[in-house]
Amino acid sequence: MDFQLSLESEGVGSAYPDQPLAATADDSVGNVMQLLRAQRTGSVLICEGEKLVGIVTERDALKAMSGDISITASVREIMSSPPATIASSATVGDAIRKMSEGGYRHLPIVDSEQKPKGVLAVHGIVHYLVDHFPETVYNQPPDPKSKNKEREGA
Amino acid sequence: MSSILCPYCEAENMEGTDECQACGEALTELSRHIPASSVEADLLRDRIERLWPKSPASVSPDTTVGEVLKLMVDKEIGCVMVVDRGRLVGIFSERDALMKINTDAPRLKDKPISQYMTADPVTLETNDKIAYGLHKMHVGGYRHIPILFEGKLAGVISIRDILRYLAERIAATSSRR
Numbered sequence: 001m002d003f004q005l006s007l008e009s010e011g012v013g014s015a016y017p018d019q020p021l022a023a024t025a026d027d028s029v030g031n032v033m034q035l036l037r038a039q040r041t042g043s044v045l046i047c048e049g050e051k052l053v054g055i056v057t058e059r060d061a062l063k064a065m066s067g068d069i070s071i072t073a074s075v076r077e078i079m080s081s082p083p084a085t086i087a088s089s090a091t092v093g094d095a096i097r098k099m100s101e102g103g104y105r106h107l108p109i110v111d112s113e114q115k116p117k118g119v120l121a122v123h124g125i126v127h128y129l130v131d132h133f134p135e136t137v138y139n140q141p142p143d144p145k146s147k148n149k150e151r152e153g154a
Numbered sequence: 155m156s157s158i159l160c161p162y163c164e165a166e167n168m169e170g171t172d173e174c175q176a177c178g179e180a181l182t183e184l185s186r187h188i189p190a191s192s193v194e195a196d197l198l199r200d201r202i203e204r205l206w207p208k209s210p211a212s213v214s215p216d217t218t219v220g221e222v223l224k225l226m227v228d229k230e231i232g233c234v235m236v237v238d239r240g241r242l243v244g245i246f247s248e249r250d251a252l253m254k255i256n257t258d259a260p261r262l263k264d265k266p267i268s269q270y271m272t273a274d275p276v277t278l279e280t281n282d283k284i285a286y287g288l289h290k291m292h293v294g295g296y297r298h299i300p301i302l303f304e305g306k307l308a309g310v311i312s313i314r315d316i317l318r319y320l321a322e323r324i325a326a327t328s329s330r331r
Contacts, residue, residue, distance in 0.1 A: 003191040004327055030257045037256050042249075058248045059232075065251055065259040066223035093324065100321035103314060105297075122313050123295065129320070130292045133194045133285070 003132050007093035012109055015092050015128040017118035020108065022047045025054065029078060030071035033061045043106040045116050046079045052108055052116045054079030085110045088117050092128060095120055193323045197285040202278050205287075205319055207301040207309025210235045213267060215243060219255060220263030222246055233298040235307060236271045242307045244271030247298055277302050278311070288316060 046054035060078040109118040165176035212235045236244035301309040
């Protein structure tokens with residue numbers, strides 16, 4: 001399928017969203033940092049009941065590591081709230097535009113009731129591209145500079 | 155008549171030529187694949203320098219973890235280059251901080267960054283294709299890749315730079331229609 005057409009017709013679900021990982025605003029910064037590490041992921045969604053109220057990313061964790069914020073503080077202190085989100089009905093093209101314009105690396109995917117359905121990470125977009133352009137991305141010639149300048153032997 | 159560019163010496167050759175008329179390298183693999191969309195053609199044509207690699211923040215290997223973390227927060231940067239006597243020896247990213255430092259930061263803040271950096275990172279050259287950069291980021295799961303020019307550290311690109319480039323290419327393609 002034509003790439004441009006795919007971007008404007010395929011839903012955000014095609015760009016490998018991560019399962020949402022949730023915590024509450026009362027959880028401590030330290031707990032959320034360890035959750036990020038244990039799950040090897042870049043963001044935790046902060047929810048009240050089933051509703052999304054904030055997001056904490058690696059960037060926020062860095063502030064706690066540098067000593068700007070205590071790890072015993074509640075994540076309420078460091079979360080981005082309300083977070084930028086993308087509707088589950090949006091297309092991959094919408095997501096690329098939104099991430100690029102806002103500089104977001106993680107976009108929670110929400111339904112019409114603001115319930116989180118997943119998280120779109122920038123790596124998912126890259127994965128999507130590689131799927132669409134496998135020949136372009138994988139058939140890269142070897143580095144010309146690494147070639148022997150002269151044939152081996154006499 | 156369309157032409158293909160030899161990836162080895164950059165000479166122009168007629169489409170379908172089996173080997174480069176200038177340097178003799180095989181071009182058969184290249185003849186088979188014709189980009190199906192203009193975004194794809196852009197990815198194959200444009201070089202890393204087109205992303206305007208930023209000047210990287212650099213530290214020496216004996217800089218402390220605490221100093222590096224503070225630098226990353228204050229300058230709002232996602233990674234620092236670790237440079238020893240002019241040579242790139244490692245990279246320390248938000249991901250390294252999360253995986254290796256995390257809540258141990260108070261205990262580790264006086265340790266040298268060389269103990270926690272990712273040593274001998276994957277690098278790209280300014281004249282590598284953007285498609286190649288995309289490949290490296292995908293395979294390695296990297297978000298930042300140091301850029302070298304003639305073997306020396308010249309900049310850094312992030313996955314956001316690629317996303318921005320892509321958004322621009324897509325917008326340009328849509329407006330051409």
